Amino acid sequence: MSTTARPPTTDVVLRITGMTKRFGATLALDGADLALRHGTVHALIGGNGCGKSTTIKVLAGVHRADAGRIEMAGSAWSAAEYDARAGRAAGLRFVHQDLGLFPELSIAENFALDAGYPRGLAGRVSWTALHRRVAGLLDNYEIGASPATPVAALRPAQRTLVAIARALQDQESDRHLVLVLDEPTATLPQHESRLLLDAVRRRADAGQTVLMVSHRMPEVLSVSDDFTVFRDGRTVASLVAARPTEAELVAHMTGSADAARAVVRPQPASGPAADAGRGDVVLDVAGLAGGPLRGVDLQVRRGEIVGLTGLVGSGRTSLLKTVFGEHAPAGGNVRIASDRPAGDAAASVPARIAGGVAYVPEDRGGEAAFADLTVRDNLSATVVGRYWRPWGMAVRRERADAGALIRSHAIKASSTEVPFAALSGGNQQKAVLARWLRREPALLLLDEPTQGVDVMSRADIYRIVRETAERGCAVLVASSDQLELCGLCDRVLVLRDGRVAAELSGAALTADRLTALTQSTETTAGPVPAPGDR
Amino acid sequence: MSLTSTEHVDTGPADGPDAGTTPPGTAASPSSRLKGLAERNALLALLLAVIAFFAIYPESSDTFFTSSNASVLLGNQSVVALLALAVILPLVTGYFDFSLGAIAATSSVLTAGLMSFSDLSLGLAIAVGIGVGAGIGAINGVLVTRFGLNSFVTTLGMATLLGGLIQWYTGGQTILAGIDPALPRFGSATWLGLPRVVFVVLLATVALWYLLSQTPFGRSLYAIGSNPRSARLVGVRVDRSVWTTFVLAGALAGVTGVLQLARAGSATADNGTSLLFPALAAAFLGATAVVPGFFNAVGTIIGVLFVSVAVSGLTLSGASAWASPVFNGAALLVAVGLSHYLGRHRGVGTG
Numbered sequence: 088m089s090t091t092a093r094p095p096t097t098d099v100v101l102r103i104t105g106m107t108k109r110f111g112a113t114l115a116l117d118g119a120d121l122a123l124r125h126g127t128v129h130a131l132i133g134g135n136g137c138g139k140s141t142t143i144k145v146l147a148g149v150h151r152a153d154a155g156r157i158e159m160a161g162s163a164w165s166a167a168e169y170d171a172r173a174g175r176a177a178g179l180r181f182v183h184q185d186l187g188l189f190p191e192l193s194i195a196e197n198f199a200l201d202a203g204y205p206r207g208l209a210g211r212v213s214w215t216a217l218h219r220r221v222a223g224l225l226d227n228y229e230i231g232a233s234p235a236t237p238v239a240a241l242r243p244a245q246r247t248l249v250a251i252a253r254a255l256q257d258q259e260s261d262r263h264l265v266l267v268l269d270e271p272t273a274t275l276p277q278h279e280s281r282l283l284l285d286a287v288r289r290r291a292d293a294g295q296t297v298l299m300v301s302h303r304m305p306e307v308l309s310v311s312d313d314f315t316v317f318r319d320g321r322t323v324a325s326l327v328a329a330r331p332t333e334a335e336l337v338a339h340m341t342g343s344a345d346a347a348r349a350v351v352r353p354q355p356a357s358g359p360a361a362d363a364g365r366g367d368v369v370l371d372v373a374g375l376a377g378g379p380l381r382g383v384d385l386q387v388r389r390g391e392i393v394g395l396t397g398l399v400g401s402g403r404t405s406l407l408k409t410v411f412g413e414h415a416p417a418g419g420n421v422r423i424a425s426d427r428p429a430g431d432a433a434a435s436v437p438a439r440i441a442g443g444v445a446y447v448p449e450d451r452g453g454e455a456a457f458a459d460l461t462v463r464d465n466l467s468a469t470v471v472g473r474y475w476r477p478w479g480m481a482v483r484r485e486r487a488d489a490g491a492l493i494r495s496h497a498i499k500a501s502s503t504e505v506p507f508a509a510l511s512g513g514n515q516q517k518a519v520l521a522r523w524l525r526r527e528p529a530l531l532l533l534d535e536p537t538q539g540v541d542v543m544s545r546a547d548i549y550r551i552v553r554e555t556a557e558r559g560c561a562v563l564v565a566s567s568d569q570l571e572l573c574g575l576c577d578r579v580l581v582l583r584d585g586r587v588a589a590e591l592s593g594a595a596l597t598a599d600r601l602t603a604l605t606q607s608t609e610t611t612a613g614p615v616p617a618p619g620d621r
Numbered sequence: 622m623s624l625t626s627t628e629h630v631d632t633g634p635a636d637g638p639d640a641g642t643t644p645p646g647t648a649a650s651p652s653s654r655l656k657g658l659a660e661r662n663a664l665l666a667l668l669l670a671v672i673a674f675f676a677i678y679p680e681s682s683d684t685f686f687t688s689s690n691a692s693v694l695l696g697n698q699s700v701v702a703l704l705a706l707a708v709i710l711p712l713v714t715g716y717f718d719f720s721l722g723a724i725a726a727t728s729s730v731l732t733a734g735l736m737s738f739s740d741l742s743l744g745l746a747i748a749v750g751i752g753v754g755a756g757i758g759a760i761n762g763v764l765v766t767r768f769g770l771n772s773f774v775t776t777l778g779m780a781t782l783l784g785g786l787i788q789w790y791t792g793g794q795t796i797l798a799g800i801d802p803a804l805p806r807f808g809s810a811t812w813l814g815l816p817r818v819v820f821v822v823l824l825a826t827v828a829l830w831y832l833l834s835q836t837p838f839g840r841s842l843y844a845i846g847s848n849p850r851s852a853r854l855v856g857v858r859v860d861r862s863v864w865t866t867f868v869l870a871g872a873l874a875g876v877t878g879v880l881q882l883a884r885a886g887s888a889t890a891d892n893g894t895s896l897l898f899p900a901l902a903a904a905f906l907g908a909t910a911v912v913p914g915f916f917n918a919v920g921t922i923i924g925v926l927f928v929s930v931a932v933s934g935l936t937l938s939g940a941s942a943w944a945s946p947v948f949n950g951a952a953l954l955v956a957v958g959l960s961h962y963l964g965r966h967r968g969v970g971t972g
Contacts (some may be wrong), residue, residue, distance in 0.1 A: 278652060413854065440856040452853055457847040459914065468855045471837040479835035522855070 096565030098125040099158075100296050101179075101265055106166065108141055108320075115141040116152065117320035123265065123313075124327070128287060128297045130307045133317035134340050136186060139300050142317075143269050147181050148174055159265070178263060183524050185268040186250040190239035194230075195221040197238055198253050228252040229286065243275050244282040251287075255295075266290075268299045271540045272306055276398070277602070284310045302541055304333045304572065316340055328561075337542055363523035366390045368424060369530050369561035370410065375419035378405040381585030382419065387530065387561040392552065394572035396566040396605055397582030404563040405450060406531045408580070410563075411446040412439040423530060441468070443529035447519055448534060449565075451512070455519045458508040460517060463489040465507045469522050496521040497547050513544025521550065531555060533564045537571060549575055557609050569598040569605075581605055657913075664910035664920065668822040668927045675934030678916040684937050693926040698814035700725075700831075700881045701758050703822055705907070705925055706730040706829050707873035709916040712904060713833065714845040718764060718867060722897025723783035724754045728878025730787050730796065733888035737799030751875035757783070758871020762864035784892030793889040800886065801856065808883030818880055822922075825873065829918040842866065843915060849860040902953040903928060928952055 101123040108116040110592055116138045123129050131139050144150045146157075147173025155166040159177040188197050195214075198221050199205075205220070207213035221234040230248050232241060238249060251266065258264045268287070272280035280303070288310050291297055301307050307314075311593065314331060316324040316339040324339040366389025373384040380404035387393045395403050408414045410421050421434065423442050432558045448454035457465050466489045474481045474569040489503040498517045510518065516536065522530065533552070537545045552575065556562050566572050580591030581604045589604045591597075676686035684690055704725055711718045732750035734739040741749070761779055765772045810817045833839035844852040845859055854860050877896075882888050908916045908926030931952075932945045 411854075436853060437856040437858065446854060448854060453848075454850045457844055457851055458845050460843065464840070464844070468851075470842045475835075475837050479831070480837075480840070 097511070099123065100125045100160070100263065101298070102158040103142070103146075104156045104158075106142065106145065106152050106157075107429060108138075108145060108150060108152045114320055115157075116145075118155075119320060120322045120325070121315050121318060121323070123296055123298055124292045125263070125296055126291060127312040128291045128299060128310050129313045129315065130311035131298060131315050131317065132301050132302075132304075132336060132340065133541050137317040137340070138320040139317050139318075140269075141265060143181075143300060145169075146174055146179060146267065147171060148242075148290070150181055160263075178265055179267060180254040180264050181245070181267045181269065182254050182271065184273050186246060187249055188238045188246060188253075191237060192233050193237055194225065194232060194249055195234035197249065198224070198234075198256060201253050202256055203322045222250050224256060225249075229289075239302075242279065244286075244382050246277040247271055247275070247283050248286055251290075263294075263296070263356055267300075268297060270300055270302065272301060272303055277569060278605070280306055280396070302539065304336060304542065308333060308336070311611045317341060331386065342544065361502060366559070367559075370563065371419045371420075371422040371424070372406075372410065373422075375406070375409060375418035375421060376414055377409060377414060378402060378584075379417075379585050380405055380416075382407070383582070383585070385580055385587055388563055389529075389559050389565050390556050391578075392556050392562040392564060392576045394576035395563060395580035396567065396569065396572055396601060398578060398605060400587055401582040404534055407446060407534050407563065407565055410439075410530075410534055411444060412436045413446075440526075443526075445469075445518075445523035445526060445528035445530070445534065446532040447523060447534060449534035449538060451515055451519065451539070454506055456515060459506055461504050462498075462507055462510065464505040465518055466492055466503075466522050466525070469526055492521045493518075493526060496524075497552060509542075511539040511541075513547075516540050517544060517547060517551070520551060524551070527558075528560055531562045533562065533566075534565060535566055537566075537568070570599065570603040573598050643672065660913050661911055663719020664906065665924050666928060668923060669931060671704060671927065671934065672917055673932050675937070678934070679875050680938035681934050682689065685691065687932055690809065690933065690937070694816070694929055694933050695819045696884065698925055699816065699818040699822045700884060701878055701896060701899045701903065701929070702922060702925040703825055703877040704874060705921045706822075706825050706918060707870040707877065708865070708900050708904045709907070709921055710829075710873070711772070712742035712846075712916045713842045714863050714866055715849070716863060716866070716928075718758075718761060718776045718870055719897065720761060720771065720776040720779035720783060721870055721918075722893030722895075722900070723780040723787075724757050724871055724874035724893070725878040725881060725896055726787055726891050726893035727757070727783050728754045728875040729882045730791055730878075730888045730890065732788060732879055732882055733796040733800055736801055737796050740799075743803055747879050750879050751872055755868050755872035757868070758867040758874070759864070761871070762867030765867065766860040766863050768906040780892070780894075780897075787890050787892060791888070793890050796888045797886075797891065798885060800882070804879075804883045805886035808880070808886065818884060821876075821880060824877070833918060834863050834912075838862070841931050846915075866960070871954040899925075899928065899949055902949050902956070905953055906956040909956050924956075 099122050099159070101121070103121040106116050106119045107114075118144060119138055121131065131142065133139050141150060146607065147170070151169070152166035157164045157166070157169050159174075160444070162177060164173055164174075173368060187312055187486065190202065192200070194353075195217050198213075199217055204212045205216040207216070218234040225234065227230060228248050228251070230241075230245050230252065232245060238246060241249065251268075253591070255264050255266060256306055271287075272283060275283060282601045284306055287297060287299075288453045291312070299307070299311065310329070312328055314324070314326040314329065315322060316326075316336065320339060323342070323374060368386050368388055370385070370387040372383055372385045379400055384404070385393070395406065397403055405414060409416050410423075415434065423439070423444060451459070457468065463486055467485055471616075475530065486503050493503065495501055496517045498510070498516065498521065500518075507515065507518070516539075521535070529566045531552075540548065552562060552564070563574060564572065573596055576596070578590060579593070579596055579601060580587045581589040581601065583589075583605075591604070629672075672686075675681045692881030705723060707721050708718065726748035731753055732746045735746040736743065757779065761772075761776055764770045764775045803842070807817060828882055833842065841852065841857040841862055844857060845862060849859050860890060881896075903924035904916060904921050906927060907922070910913065910920035910923050911917050912920065928949055933950050935944045935948065
């Protein structure tokens with residue numbers, strides 16, 4: 088490593104030294120160090136299983152570390168003494184990926200449920216006092232909404248800001264709080280992340296100390312002052328007031344500069360994959376309407392990877408779900424040409440699956456996972472019928488096949504029989520992908536395929552999708568990550584107002600142009616209706 | 622995680638020559654395998670311990686461990702066992718059916734009444750009893766799936782409704798006369814030294830075990846129980862499958878009613894709750910055994926035996942009538958607590 092650990096000495100508000108935590112046979116943290124400077128945004132990064140989540144959980148008092156020392160606000164604790172109450176008293180405030188807001192309640196009530204309602208005469212809730220205080224906070228955080236607005240009516244970035252403002256609401260001039268953001272942008276589309284990170288940056292410039300955990304490298308780079316990189320539970324790099332490149336950070340995370348170059352972003356397709364118009368049309372969508380869609384026309388050919396982008400509410404997810412038979416279209420045609428006959432039958436999910444269509448949904452936990460069933464059950468969910476014989480299920484063969492899939496898709500699992508929930512996010516996503524690819528689909532629909540997935544698993548997923556396309560599968564990828572689309576796709580369609588508004592391919596396909604086309608009718612102010620769908 | 626050896630289907634027959642060898646890295650470590658083995662068989666071990674205790678305990682030793690007591694015990698518990706098997710069908714997919722006790726009572730009263738009041742033949746009366754059970758199950762299923770009503774409340778309402786209809790049909794009287802004597806004769810006959818009804822339960826257990834653990838349909842039911850939205854997106858016809866479990870459970874409850882009539886020789890105007898709660902207790906106890914964390918047929922039977930053996934031993938040792946419900950309730954609380962503690966309980970949704 089070119090950069091050696093160089094812990095800062097001045098202005099440190101939080102310092103962790105020698106933190107160790109063991110779970111059974113696994114050493115999650117192995118003497119990790121971390122130092123946070125006052126008024127900075129500090130990024131804590133590393134691959135899945137590097138110990139960053141464990142660190143956050145130790146700070147939040149969810150886990151108790153086995154050894155180590157925590158210093159904060161002039162006090163110091165040994166690992167055994169530290170608990171949630173100590174952290175709170177010393178000024179640590181957490182905003183987790185699940186924001187913990189009540190969407191149906193107003194912003195003011197969300198604040199009050201955390202800090203208590205101001206009381207008036209005879210114990211009555213003093214709504215005027217509450218609204219006045221909350222209005223001040225909203226103003227302070229530049230959230231353009233009134234205290235009476237239900238949280239559900241806010242745009243995603245504003246919701247996160249409300250959660251931040253709520254966490255920091257007892258901050259006063261003489262008392263400095265440290266904000267811990269755990270994957271704040273994981274579920275946000277890119278332009279929402281931008282809004283949120285700009286706001287975080289402004290808070291930091293005004294003196295707020297922020298510790299941020301994130302998988303999205305470009306965002307981390309754009310907003311952070313200091314970086315701490317974990318690998319295998321150890322601090323492998325600590326960069327103070329630095330401007331590292333993405334490749335440098337990934338080199339620290341993987342421990343190898345070569346791996347980093349391949350991992351960072353998918354390289355644009357080359358060779359035989361690059362010539363357009365090869366192969367027959369597999370998916371032919373004409374005039375498709377329903378939900379947010381108002382007449383979508385598109386075609387995907389054999390061996391082609393087509394990207395789909397657009398703002399929240401532009402209908403990306405709706406389009407995929409309609410093609411998959413989950414939503415019934417209000418008008419238009421979806422034609423799927425594959426060597427399997429059921430493709431053109433009535434558009435139900437089982438008929439589409441039989442016709443060779445596969446769909447990896449965006450919401451992995453809610454729509455793809457069987458969390459308490461085994462990895463084997465999850466992998467064979469799409470092909471259970473294959474293992475049935477009149478005298479019972481061929482469990483041994485099923486287990487052998489599951490083991491083979493785990494190896495060929497580089498899924499990290501200790502056994503085929505562990506519960507699916509025991510896998511990390513990236514490995515769960517690879518398993519969901521493997522579940523579909525074993526059917527050798529003619530058309531693969533991917534919705535935000537790398538959301539909440541660490542850099543290394545992301546590289547595996549890109550490789551797998553590429554190989555699948557090279558074998559002749561048509562791939563349609565919906566994503567809000569413009570860089571991902573540019574690197575992975577042959578061409579990208581931009582959805583706007585329920586139609587395909589633009590198409591980019593070849594040299595014209597750049598992240599900047601995509602962003603410009605996506606945002607061109609974007610109104611940046613004011614709350615938007617709650618996005619039930621994308 | 623130390624709980625790594627959940628074997629969803631571990632009891633399946635060995636594969637033919639097409640079976641691959643278990644690849645390296647897919648086997649659990651020996652210690653966790655041992656732990657899993659202990660966990661799967663804990664309830665069975667407890668059952669054997671209770672049997673051993675009452676066989677040695679002086680207050681009960683002369684009567685407890687006799688073939689006549691075993692025969693009475695198994696005969697009496699066959700009705701609860703059959704109902705418990707019915708109960709787990711909707712539970713596997715995450716739905717409660719509280720009307721199954723009332724469906725059994727309805728089937729029992731209807732089968733007796735059709736012979737007694739309407740002079741129908743035995744075969745026809747039984748067919749109607751079971752058919753009505755399946756029909757009520759189908760109605761429950763439609764209400765829960767098509768109309769999306771809460772299964773808890775819907776089936777509770779159905780149970781109350783059926784209890785009232787039973788009162789109306791029988792006029793509150795026990796139906797004694799006019800029942801074809803072949804039915805009670807079957808109910809008290811023995812085969813290989815065991816009551817014949819026990820073989821009905823055995824047959825139902827094997828059938829349900831096969832359905833739940835050895836067919837793709839059974840697998841899809843567990844998938845629905847785990848996450849209905851995911852199940853839908855891998856091509857499972859969720860509503861139809863859930864509906865089917867309600868129909869099958871209703872039919873099985875209908876059989877339970879006929880079996881109850883065969884055992885008792887008469888049908889009382891009862892609403893079936895006295896059957897339902899022991900059956901529910903057995904089902905939840907059973908979810909801690911064999912395939913821990915999941916409702917399963919074999920575990921359910923072990924659960925029924927555990928509760929009934931313990932209660933029988935207590936009764937023979939001179940415990941009062943209150944001992945049985947107290948033991949049932951306590952066993953249920955311990956079972957639910959245990960499975961929650963094991964961290965594997967999925968929290969059955971209320972549909």
